[in-house]
Amino acid sequence: xxxxxxxxxxxxxxxxxxxxxxxxxxxxxxxxxxxxxxxxxxxxxxxxxxxxxxxxxxxxxxxxxxxxxxxxxxxxxxxxxxxxxxxxxxxxxxxxxxxxxxxxxxxxxxxxxxxxxxxxxxxxxxxxxxxxxxxxxxxxxxxxxxxxxxxxxxxxxxxxxxxxxxxxxxxxxxxxxxxxxxxxxxxxxxxxxxxxxxxxxxxxxxxxxxxxxxxxxxxxxxxxxxxxxxxxxxxxxxxxxxxxxxxxxxxxxxxxxxxxxxxxxxxxxxxxxxxxxxxxxxxxxxxxxxxxxxxxxxxxxxxxxxxxxxxxxxxxxxxxxxxxxxxxxxxxxxxxxxxxxxxxxxxxxxxxxxxxxxxxxxxxxxxxxxxxxxxxxxxxxxxxxxxxxxxxxxxxxxxxxxxxxxxxxxxxxxxxxxxxxxxxxxxxxxxxxxxxxxxxxxxxxxxxxxxxxxxxxxxxxxxxxxxxxxxxxxxxxxxxxxxxxxxxxxxxxxxx
Numbered sequence: 001x002x003x004x005x006x007x008x009x010x011x012x013x014x015x016x017x018x019x020x021x022x023x024x025x026x027x028x029x030x031x032x033x034x035x036x037x038x039x040x041x042x043x044x045x046x047x048x049x050x051x052x053x054x055x056x057x058x059x060x061x062x063x064x065x066x067x068x069x070x071x072x073x074x075x076x077x078x079x080x081x082x083x084x085x086x087x088x089x090x091x092x093x094x095x096x097x098x099x100x101x102x103x104x105x106x107x108x109x110x111x112x113x114x115x116x117x118x119x120x121x122x123x124x125x126x127x128x129x130x131x132x133x134x135x136x137x138x139x140x141x142x143x144x145x146x147x148x149x150x151x152x153x154x155x156x157x158x159x160x161x162x163x164x165x166x167x168x169x170x171x172x173x174x175x176x177x178x179x180x181x182x183x184x185x186x187x188x189x190x191x192x193x194x195x196x197x198x199x200x201x202x203x204x205x206x207x208x209x210x211x212x213x214x215x216x217x218x219x220x221x222x223x224x225x226x227x228x229x230x231x232x233x234x235x236x237x238x239x240x241x242x243x244x245x246x247x248x249x250x251x252x253x254x255x256x257x258x259x260x261x262x263x264x265x266x267x268x269x270x271x272x273x274x275x276x277x278x279x280x281x282x283x284x285x286x287x288x289x290x291x292x293x294x295x296x297x298x299x300x301x302x303x304x305x306x307x308x309x310x311x312x313x314x315x316x317x318x319x320x321x322x323x324x325x326x327x328x329x330x331x332x333x334x335x336x337x338x339x340x341x342x343x344x345x346x347x348x349x350x351x352x353x354x355x356x357x358x359x360x361x362x363x364x365x366x367x368x369x370x371x372x373x374x375x376x377x378x379x380x381x382x383x384x385x386x387x388x389x390x391x392x393x394x395x396x397x398x399x400x401x402x403x404x405x406x407x408x409x410x411x412x413x414x415x416x417x418x419x420x421x422x423x424x425x426x427x428x429x430x431x432x433x434x435x436x437x438x439x440x441x442x443x444x445x446x447x448x449x450x451x452x453x454x455x456x457x458x459x460x461x462x463x464x465x466x467x468x469x470x471x472x473x474x475x476x477x478x479x480x481x482x483x484x485x486x487x488x489x490x491x492x493x494x495x496x
Contacts (some may be wrong), residue, residue, distance in 0.1 A: 013080065014225045015057035017424040017433040020259040020300050021121050023048065023066060024322075024394040024431050026150050028387075029302055031319045032264045032380055033257040036308035038118035038149050041321065043068055043399035046118040049144050050074065051137055052125035056084025056098055057422060061433045063088070063096040064408045064426050067401050071096040074113075076103070090415070091408045103129075107136035116146030126155040126244065130235035135247070142251035147306040151253055153244075160297025161238035163212040166205070167192055167219075168231050175232070185227055189219045241299060242288045248303050255287070256307070259300035261384035262339040268381075269293065269341050294341055316376060320366025323395035324383065325430065327488065330355035337385045346385060350374065354382055355391065362395035393430035400428035402493045409494060416441045419467060429492035436494070438469065443482045444495070 019025055023046065027037035039046050046069045050059050053073030063071040075081055075098070084098040106113065120141045126134055141151045171188035193216050197203035206213060219227060230236075245255050257264055266286075269277055273293035280286040290296070310318075335346035350372075357363055357371045369379055386392040405428035416422050416438055424433040439460065446459040457475035464471055471478070489495045 013054045013077075013229050014223055015055045015420075015422055017058040017061050018123060019432050020154075021050075021058065021123060021152060022062060022394075022432050023069065023119060024396065025259065025387075026119060026152060026302065028319075028322060028394070029257045029259050029261060029264070030150055030304075031315060031322075032261070032384065034310065034315060035256055035304060036148070036310045036314065036318060038146065042323065042396060045069070047116065047146075048072070048119045049113070049117045049121070051103070051120065051122045051140060053080070053084060053098065055080055056087055057424075058123075058433075060084070060087050060091055060093060060096060061424060061426050063093045064091060064405060065396070065400070065428055065431045065433075067095060067404065068399065069095060072117075073098040074101050074106070076101060091411050092404075093408075103133050103136040103140060107139045110140065110143055113140060113144045115144070116149070117144045118146055118149050119152070120144050120149065121152040123152070123154050126153055127238050128156075128229070128233045128236055131237075133235065138248055138251045138253065141303075142253055142305055145305040148308045149305050150256075151248075151303040151305070152259055152300065153248070153303060154259075154298065154300045155244060156238035157291060157296050157299050158238050158240045159292060160295045163209040164215050165238070166209065166212060167216060168236055171231050172234075172236075185219065185231060189216045192216055238297075240288065241291050241296070241301075242284060244301075245284060245287070252305055253303040254305075254307065255284075255301055256304045257302045259302055260340060261388045262337070262341060262344065263290075265381045265384065266290065268339065268344050296340065319376075319380070320364060320369065322365040323362050323398075324358060324365060324368070324392055325362040325395040325397075326355060326358040326391075327393045327430070327492075328391045330359065335385075337389050339385075339388065344385065346382070350382060351386065354379075354386070358392060362397065393427075393432065395429065396431040397429050397493075400431070400493060402428055404428075405493050406496055413441055413444065417445060417463075425489075425494050427489075427492040427494050429494075434489065434492065434494055438467070439464070439471070439478055440482055440485075443479060 023039065024042065027039060030037050048062070048069050048071045050071070050073045053059050053075045056073050059071055059073045063069065073084055073096070075084070078100055081098050081100040088096050088098070122137060122141065126137060129137070141153075145151060167188060170192055171184050174184045174188055193213070195203060196206040196213050248255065262268055266278060267274070269290070277286060277289045277293055280289055330352055333348075335348060335351040337344045337346065353372055354368060354374075357368055363371070365379070365383065369376060372379065374382065383392070405426050409425045412422060412425055416436070423435055423437060425436040427434045442460050442463040443456065445463070446456045449459070451459050456479060460475050460478065461471055486495065
């Protein structure tokens with residue numbers, strides 16, 4: 001067996017940042033289901049481990065956003081570790097380290113991972129590796145967690161990925177025949193599309209897998225690095241939720257909640273399937289019914305190594321201290337949230353009342369309880385939907401290091417302008433990251449050069465052209481949109 005154990009190692013992965021991996025987000029999700037988080041309060045020191053840290057971009061942003069934490073990234077791909085270490089050095093981060101290691105060998109001799117970590121995360125890795133390596137991953141996660149610690153594990157699930165298994169199988173067969181990876185993926189999509197027939201006269205395959213046509217149509221437009229890493233692994237295998245939960249249980253890891261916040265509220269399920277799911281009293285079987293009902297394709301599960309049982313009063317006190325802030329202007333017409341359960345509509349008056357309460361600045365969950373008069377369970381659901389939609393966020397202004405964040409973002413802006421494929425900047429005010437495009441980086445660069453009007457538009461267009469890119473839309477519209485967004489970025493500490 002080669003060193004990569006069948007994992008696709010010919011190219012590096014994408015550079016992403018995921019809000020659900022932030023400690024504040026993990027704590028809140030744990031609180032929703034009655035577990036006292038491993039940190040007693042925001043700003044408390046903690047230890048954080050990522051298994052399969054990839055290019056290290058997201059972990060570096062977390063280390064910059066949470067200076068009180070100590071972060072470690074583990075990955076077996078040398079290219080990933082080289083990039084991660086150089087990025088951490090460039091950003092001036094002293095609270096993060098990266099280690100090149102194989103899960104199998106590390107499980108046999110964990111070394112420094114025997115120390116207790118408050119958080120262990122494994123994003124997008126569990127169902128892309130073979131079962132023995134997956135078992136080593138779970139063993140490492142359990143060994144690295146302190147009792148009461150949280151494991152975040154995201155993975156592809158059935159039944160939502162059933163349609164794509166036909167595509168991945170064909171791509172794998174073509175790859176085994178010696179085809180080049182990039183050609184393999186494109187060729188497999190084209191060949192399989194040819195087997196679907198037309199929309200007017202669909203083939204038997206198209207009738208049996210109606211979602212397959214749309215899935216194949218997406219592939220040519222997706223990031224090439226993502227597609228190669230998604231489908232190019234010999235161990236690629238989505239899994240039913242019950243199977244993964246059983247495997248975790250053998251390592252003392254108990255399922256607790258979902259980091260996809262709306263999924264913690266089963267009353268949000270569509271009315272036509274809700275009774276059948278809620279009628280099941282066994283929690284594990286209920287999760288299976290939930291996934292089958294919504295054709296679940298991706299889960300962000302939280303597992304605990306020991307539950308910190310608490311009284312209602314203790315949990316109420318802890319959640320009341322969670323600080324929240326407004327990220328978008330209050331809606332004026334309707335509140336409709338896109339979730340894995342489908343479209344969820346909220347009562348306009350209730351959601352607007354909550355957002356209006358945040359217009360004057362950050363407020364605690366407890367203050368919102370008093371201000372709105374909404375019962376705690378209902379407020380928790382309301383806040384969860386607003387967090388999920390990105391309308392509000394957590395507030396870390398009392399813990400954040402804004403000077404360090406400004407230095408980090410200045411370095412990231414230089415790297416984006418130099419051609420690095422980064423699409424996020426640090427948002428210290430919320431303890432996370434915000435999407436920030438090359439177009440916005442060029443506009444900001446022009447502003448710092450004291451350009452305006454047509455000169456700024458020309459700077460934007462020339463900057464894109466010099467990087468082999470073209471502007472989608474009118475330059476003036478991009479400048480206006482950025483000017484409207486700039487005050488919110490400044491409030492979060494993204495921009496000075």
